[in-house]
Each structure stands twice: as structure tokens, then as C-alpha cells.
Amino acid sequence: MRLAELSERGGVPVGTIKYYLREGLLPPGRRVSATQAEYDEAHLRRLNLVRALIQIGRVPVATAREVLGHIDDESLGTTFRVGAAMWALPHPPEVPADDPTTAEVTAGVDRFLGDLGWHHAREIGALSPSYRQLVTTMATLTRLGYTIGPDTLAAYAVHMESVARLDLDQLDAFDDDREKAEAAVAGAVLFEPVLAALRRLAQEEHTTRRYGL
Amino acid sequence: MRLAELSERGGVPVGTIKYYLREGLLPPGRRVSATQAEYDEAHLRRLNLVRALIQIGRVPVATAREVLGHIDDESLGTTFRVGAAMWALPHPPEVPADDPTTAEVTAGVDRFLGDLGWHHAREIGALSPSYRQLVTTMATLTRLGYTIGPDTLAAYAVHMESVARLDLDQLDAFDDDREKAEAAVAGAVLFEPVLAALRRLAQEEHTTRRYGL
DNA sequence: GGTGATTGGATAGTGGCACTTTCCAAGAAG
DNA sequence: CTTCTTGGAAAGTGCCACTATCCAATCACC
Numbered sequence: 001m002r003l004a005e006l007s008e009r010g011g012v013p014v015g016t017i018k019y020y021l022r023e024g025l026l027p028p029g030r031r032v033s034a035t036q037a038e039y040d041e042a043h044l045r046r047l048n049l050v051r052a053l054i055q056i057g058r059v060p061v062a063t064a065r066e067v068l069g070h071i072d073d074e075s076l077g078t079t080f081r082v083g084a085a086m087w088a089l090p091h092p093p094e095v096p097a098d099d100p101t102t103a104e105v106t107a108g109v110d111r112f113l114g115d116l117g118w119h120h121a122r123e124i125g126a127l128s129p130s131y132r133q134l135v136t137t138m139a140t141l142t143r144l145g146y147t148i149g150p151d152t153l154a155a156y157a158v159h160m161e162s163v164a165r166l167d168l169d170q171l172d173a174f175d176d177d178r179e180k181a182e183a184a185v186a187g188a189v190l191f192e193p194v195l196a197a198l199r200r201l202a203q204e205e206h207t208t209r210r211y212g213l
Numbered sequence: 214m215r216l217a218e219l220s221e222r223g224g225v226p227v228g229t230i231k232y233y234l235r236e237g238l239l240p241p242g243r244r245v246s247a248t249q250a251e252y253d254e255a256h257l258r259r260l261n262l263v264r265a266l267i268q269i270g271r272v273p274v275a276t277a278r279e280v281l282g283h284i285d286d287e288s289l290g291t292t293f294r295v296g297a298a299m300w301a302l303p304h305p306p307e308v309p310a311d312d313p314t315t316a317e318v319t320a321g322v323d324r325f326l327g328d329l330g331w332h333h334a335r336e337i338g339a340l341s342p343s344y345r346q347l348v349t350t351m352a353t354l355t356r357l358g359y360t361i362g363p364d365t366l367a368a369y370a371v372h373m374e375s376v377a378r379l380d381l382d383q384l385d386a387f388d389d390d391r392e393k394a395e396a397a398v399a400g401a402v403l404f405e406p407v408l409a410a411l412r413r414l415a416q417e418e419h420t421t422r423r424y425g426l
Numbered sequence: 427g428g429t430g431a432t433t434g435g436a437t438a439g440t441g442g443c444a445c446t447t448t449c450c451a452a453g454a455a456g
Numbered sequence: 457c458t459t460c461t462t463g464g465a466a467a468g469t470g471c472c473a474c475t476a477t478c479c480a481a482t483c484a485c486c
Contacts, residue, residue, distance in 0.1 A: 003463070015446050018464075035452045035462050048357050054444085056305045056353060058271065061444070079424055086413065092269045092406050118414065120421045128417060134410035140269060141403050144261050146396060148383075148407075155379055157411050159372045164415035166368055168423065170361075183359060188413070190354050193305050194361075195412075196405055197347035198370050200299065202377035204341060205331045210381065211292055216434070228475050231435075248433050248481045267473085274473070432483070440475070447468070454461070 003029070006039045010047040017047065024065050025050045049182065057189035063090050071181040078177050082184045089188060091129050094136045105138045112150040116157055163195070216242070219252045223260040230260065237278050238263045262395065270402035276303050284394040291390050295397045302401060304342050307349045318351045325363040329370055376408070 007014045020026045026046055029037030046068075053059040053067065070076070070085040109131075113122045125131060141148060167187055174180045220227045233239045239259055242250030259281075266272040266280065283289070283297040322344075326335045338344055354361060380400055387393045 002461090004461080013446080014463095016444085019445060022464085029463090031463095033453065033462095035464090036454080037463065045358070052353055052357060056350065058305075079420060082420070083417070086416075092271075113414075118418045120418045124417065128414065130410045130413035130417065133406055134414065137269065137403055137406045137410065140265055141399070141407070144265060144399055144403070145258070146399055146403075152379070152383070153407075156376060156408065157415070159375045159379075160408055160411035161415040161419075162372050163369060164412055164419055166365070166372075167412070167416055168419055170365070186354070186357055186359055190350055190357070190359075192405075192409055193346055193350045194354070194366075195369065195373055195408070197343045197350065198373035199377055199380070199408075200343035200401070201326075201331065201341065201347065202370070202374040203299075203380055204296070204337065204343065205333045206374075206377055206381055207292060207295070208333045215432090217432080226475080227433095229473085232474060235435085242434090244434095246433095246482070248435085249483080250434065428486090430483105430485095433481085435480100436478085438475100438477080441473095443471090445469085448466085450463105450465090452462085455459085456457105 001039050001044075003037065003039065006043060006047065010044055010051070012047060012051060020047070020050055023061050025061065025068060049186065052186065052190055056193060057089075059090055059189065063088065067185060071178060071185065074178075078180060081177055082171075082181045085181045085185050086188060087129055089129075089185065091133045092137065094132060099139075101142050102135065102139045105142060106135050108150045108153070109135055109138065112154045112157065115150070115154060116161075167191075214252050214257075216250065216252065219256060219260065222257055223264070225260060225264060233260070233263055236274050238274065238281060262399065265399065265403055269406060270302070272303055272402065276301065280398060284391060284398065287391075291393060294390055295384075295394045298394045298398050299401060300342055302342075302398065304346045305350065307345060312352075314355050315348065315352045318355060319348050321363045321366070322348055322351065325367045325370065328363070328367055329374070380404075 001009070003014055003017060006012075007017055010017070017026065021028060026043060029039040029043065032038045050064060050068070053064045054061065059067065067085050067088045070081060070088055073081060073084070076084060110122065138148065138153070170187065171180055171183055174183050214222070216227055216230060219225075220230055223230070230239065234241060239256060242252040242256065245251045263277060263281070266277045267274065272280065279301045280298050283294060283301055286294060286297070289297060323335065351361065351366070383400065384393055384396055387396050
């Protein structure tokens, strides 16, 4: 298909697709002549993923390029291919915080990781963006006066662990490594809003149950 | 305290605070003379909340003003004060979608809400931003080829329901309505990254357990 | 009481970023 | 042959969260 059709079927303006091509978010089409290029279903699929990353996941273009690069990196094994793509996803800015609050929170988080038996997480520790995000956001909450004890955090963690198990079950359905990595990224970026929506719906449901209208 | 001290203690540049004052995110200080104003702990607290909303929650300034307005609206009862503030929070853009996919997804979501016994959610329906976000994001997932059946969604929902119950327990600790609303907003905006981090940590943990390094 | 620094407020400017627009020459279509 | 379309390059746009510059009033210190 031609650029115009790719644009049509993807619901994305031609100019925007040109921009994505320029930025390396989409691989160039197969050149058919000096002024024509041919695109296929893979391009359409990738275009949809890019849009999801950028529009729903608010992933910056530069970051999206990086993530897609890892997804396409055939030199990596399954685990690292998925892991690299996931770690490249953006995280909320880490508020500096070399204050005592952070030290305290770090200790609490480490303790609770041990209690849960998440040994991998303890070993990887500060290497994982998720770990750092957990610590810094908890510190911000503390600074705002909403201190969450390790026990409460552990209670939340147990539920998220169940969610993660479901996530991995979903991932098992894919054989190909590239598909696995793509599904993991899509799951992280698109399923987060779904979970957030479910949480808020449940909150609304239980609020009315507890307190009525 | 003076603007300079507020800036110091909040870790926010003076210019930025002036900007927030201009935009109505912070109430003006108590005028002490023609060129001096006095700020108190409440200002500092609000400043921290504003920063959290904008930096961590990526809430646009205009939206933050709206949310804070609801938090401060003493004419509302508890439920609506909390609810209005929550509903004003931003949601990922709703991809248009008047396509058949959306209709199909809507049916699935409605069915699963019934199965779970979330009657409130079914009645409020499209009024709730969370409901619309759920439907549109599910539709996007479907369009990308990652179809999630109502049963799988329900499995996730059960866990998020437990999370929501924990949320409400946390909220119960606050008596004052303004504090309740503030805590709800902070919980929604700041605790979402915490949950996301927990999910990813758990994913990493279980991936290595299932597949090793 | 003089004097330099500081304060709050108004106004205009900056930088980043995701697009858009404009142009162009080479091909395709009728 | 002529009219349209195509892909590509380069410059421009719009939004938005700040940030820099001024200014006159007033504070703090000698």
C-alpha cells in the first residue's frame, strides 16, 4: 500500500507519518521507484503501536524510538529483549531527594521486599527503574504527609503480584520474541490506564456502597 | 513566611510560585503591606500538592486549578466533593472510535460489570470518566490485536477491587472533608505510579522465577 | 535618615516538543 | 501531454510550563 492508504487505514495524517518515518519510529517502505514506496501490514501494525505509545502512553518520541529499537533487537534473548524494552519506557521524573525521607523510605521498601520474598527485586535493587520509581514516589507521598507503612504497602503489593501473574499468563500466549516484547510494552502502556480505570470504578462503587449518595 | 522562604522550603523557584499564584493554583498570601505578603504552612502544603499533581501526575495547570477548586468547594457534601475532584483529573485522550470495535467492547464491559455486581458503575455508566476510559482503552487494545475477554478483565477487576477497598480504608483515616478530598486526589495521582512500579517489580520477579535470567 | 537590598506584581520572552505546512521534482494516471 | 499524486526535505506553528526582566514600594541596617 502507499503512504496515503497507510494514513487512511491508520487514521493518522500523512504529514505525521512522514514525521514518524523521519524520526525512525517507522521503518521506511520498500522503495518501488524514485518517488514511490510500498508499505505493508507490518507498517500498519507498527503505526498503531506508535500511536498508542505516544497518545495513550504519552511516551516521548525519542523514548518510543528507543523502546521500539529494543523490541526489534534480534541479538537479545527473550528475557532481556522484553526487559530492555520495558526499562526504556518513561517513568515519572525522579524528584531529587537526597533527604532523610528517602533513606527512611528506602529502608522500608527493602524490608517489605524481603518480607514478600521478592529476592530478585532486592538484588537488582536500584538498577531497576521500577524500584527507583517506587522509592521516590513513596518519598513524595511521605513528604506530603501521606505516609504508607511497609505493611500497607505489602498489602497492595500482594494484589499487584496477582495482577503481574495474570500479565505473564497473557504473555505466554505469544511464541515469537518480537511479539512477546511488543505485547509486554503494549500491556505496560495500555493496560495501566485500564487498571487505573478499574480502580476508580471500584472506588466509586464501594464509596456509594459505604456512604450512599 | 515570605515568598522567598516558601520557595526555599518547597524547593520551588520563586518565579514558578509567582506563576502558580497568577494561575490561581495557590491562594494569595495575607497582604501585610503594599509590597509584602505573608504565607503559612497551608500554602506550603498546597504548594507540595500542586507540584505533585503537575510533576508526577502530569496534570495540566488548568486542570489542576479545577481539581483544587473542587477540593476547596465547601458547598459540596463529602461524596460529591471527593467525586468532583476525582472526575476533574485528566484521563488519557479518548480516541474517537465510533467504530464497531467500540460497540463490541462496550457490550463486553457492561456484561462484566453486571457479573461483578458493580451496579453503581452500570447505572452511572458513560457519565463516569473512568468508564469511558475503560471502554476506549480496551477498544484500542482490541484494535492492536490484544483482545482481552470479559473473563480475563473480570479477573483483573477483582484484584483492583481489593486495591480500591484498601484505598477507601486509607481515606477513612481523614475526618475533614477537605483532607479527604485532598487525600483522594493525592492517592489517585501519586499512588498510581506506586501501583505501576509494584506491578513491574512483580513482573520482573516472576519472569526471572519462570524463565531464569 | 539615607541607602542598598528585597519584595510582590506585571509583562514579555524562552525552550521543548509534537506535529504541520510549504515546496519541490520525479513519476503515475488518464 | 497535462494534470495529479507521491515521497522527501526544511521551515514554521501552537501549546504550555515556566523564566527573565522591570518596576516601584518598602524593609533592614548603619
